[in-house]
Amino acid sequence: MISERLLRIQEVAGETGLTPRSIRYYEERGLLRPAARSEGAYRLYDASDLEQLRFIKGLRDDAGLSIADIGEIVEDEESRRRARAALEVTDDPAERRRILLERLASIEGLHERLNAKLARLQAMFDDVEVRKRRLHDLLAASDQELAASIEPGSDR
Amino acid sequence: MISERLLRIQEVAGETGLTPRSIRYYEERGLLRPAARSEGAYRLYDASDLEQLRFIKGLRDDAGLSIADIGEIVEDEESRRRARAALEVTDDPAERRRILLERLASIEGLHERLNAKLARLQAMFDDVEVRKRRLHDLLAASDQELAASIEPGSDR
DNA sequence: CATAACCTTCACGTAAACGGTAAGGTCTGA
DNA sequence: TCAGACCTTACCGTTTACGTGAAGGTTATG
Numbered sequence: 001m002i003s004e005r006l007l008r009i010q011e012v013a014g015e016t017g018l019t020p021r022s023i024r025y026y027e028e029r030g031l032l033r034p035a036a037r038s039e040g041a042y043r044l045y046d047a048s049d050l051e052q053l054r055f056i057k058g059l060r061d062d063a064g065l066s067i068a069d070i071g072e073i074v075e076d077e078e079s080r081r082r083a084r085a086a087l088e089v090t091d092d093p094a095e096r097r098r099i100l101l102e103r104l105a106s107i108e109g110l111h112e113r114l115n116a117k118l119a120r121l122q123a124m125f126d127d128v129e130v131r132k133r134r135l136h137d138l139l140a141a142s143d144q145e146l147a148a149s150i151e152p153g154s155d156r
Numbered sequence: 157m158i159s160e161r162l163l164r165i166q167e168v169a170g171e172t173g174l175t176p177r178s179i180r181y182y183e184e185r186g187l188l189r190p191a192a193r194s195e196g197a198y199r200l201y202d203a204s205d206l207e208q209l210r211f212i213k214g215l216r217d218d219a220g221l222s223i224a225d226i227g228e229i230v231e232d233e234e235s236r237r238r239a240r241a242a243l244e245v246t247d248d249p250a251e252r253r254r255i256l257l258e259r260l261a262s263i264e265g266l267h268e269r270l271n272a273k274l275a276r277l278q279a280m281f282d283d284v285e286v287r288k289r290r291l292h293d294l295l296a297a298s299d300q301e302l303a304a305s306i307e308p309g310s311d312r
Numbered sequence: 313c314a315t316a317a318c319c320t321t322c323a324c325g326t327a328a329a330c331g332g333t334a335a336g337g338t339c340t341g342a
Numbered sequence: 343t344c345a346g347a348c349c350t351t352a353c354c355g356t357t358t359a360c361g362t363g364a365a366g367g368t369t370a371t372g
Contacts, residue, residue: 008348008349009348009349010348010349019330019331020349021329021330021331021332022329022330025329025330029329038338038339038349039338039339040337040338040339040349040350041337041338041349041350041351042338042339042348042349042350043349043350058276058280059280061220061276062220062273062276062277062280063220063277063280064217064219064220066328066329067328067329068328093298093301093302093305094302096298096301097295097298097299097302100291100294100295100298101295103291104288104291104292104295107284107287107288107291108288110284111281111284111285111288114277114280114281114284115281117218117277118274118277118278118281120214120217120218121218121219121270121273121274121277122274123218124214124215124218124219124270125267125270125271125274128263128266128267128270129267131263132260132263132264132267135256135259135260135263136260138256139253139256139257139260142249142252142253142256143253145249145252146249146250146253149249164318164319165318165319166318166319175360175361176319177359177360177361177362178359178360180321181359181360185359194319194368194369195368195369196319196320196367196368196369197319197320197321197367197368198318198319198320198368198369199319199320222358222359223358223359223360224358
């Protein structure tokens with residue numbers, strides 16, 4: 001398996017829909033580090049970096065979180081990754097259980113956070129949907145009325 | 157029916173969880189106008205203003221929209237309100253239908269917009285949920301292992 | 313009617329999240 | 343080997359969404 005091709009920042013920008021400037025900014029804020037640097041210090045990104053950047057973009061655009069908030073989430077992700085690595089090297093069932101519990105608590109935090117946002121957005125959405133349905137009904141009634149006015153006496 | 161009590165800006169802030177500054181800022185950006193002004197030019201808000209501000213806050217915090225975007229949505233809301241008033245005064249079925257279709261198209265725009273956001277957020281949420289479930293399963297397996305190590309020979 | 317607790321309109325300040333540009337180094341294909 | 347496209351750091355600029363006074367007017371209460 002030949003090592004995968006690493007991308008330069010502009011290619012990554014194209015792939016993710018971010019700008020090079022944003023990507024550098026996220027690095028500056030500790031949200032990710034490029035997988036490598038070239039001889040001449042060019043940033044080089046691998047597939048997991050792309051995934052990470054898409055995750056960041058999702059939290060930014062879809063969940064509407066601040067870069068600082070995303071930073072915390074990313075830190076949690078990293079600590080879970082470390083915990084996962086720690087799992088690999090221990091056979092002590094009690095220790096494994098402790099690590100798993102910690103990872104679970106951490107991911108449940110993220111889960112609840114997104115859930116709260118989702119619930120509120122869903123409530124707004126439902127609200128709009130109700131109004132949309134009401135309009136639909138009004139329109140249907142209006143159409144009946146219109147039909148009656150065109151074909152008078154044919155109602156029933 | 158005695159006219160309802162109007163609130164001053166600080167009371168409104170308390171009710172909505174916004175700051176007076178934000179409320180004035182939203183007014184400056186055309187997102188709402190207070191129902192009235194007192195003799196001495198104090199801003200006075202009624203119940204529908206409160207509702208409006210809560211709607212704005214929802215779009216800001218839950219949907220994560222910019223004030224400019226919210227401004228557009230609010231304009232649409234207002235044009236729908238005008239359309240609704242126009243409905244009241246016409247009996248021409250064709251005209252009623254035209255107005256209703258316009259309102260429907262407008263609200264469908266908002267509906268789809270929120271729907272897109274909701275879908276993407278939902279996708280992120282589902283992703284996290286899957287990871288959470290996997291951890292749960294791992295934990296359950298770990299617990300079995302732990303039980304087996306404490307009570308050896310009692311497995312089955 | 314005084315006074316504390318509001319409010320008003322400027323107007324300047326600020327944090328976040330980048331945009332843009334300068335000065336210079338790096339890569340790659342002909 | 344060299345031109346053009348790309349990259350680096352550094353730094354200043356900008357927009358958004360307010361925060362924070364200042365200077366002065368308004369309202370409710372004793």
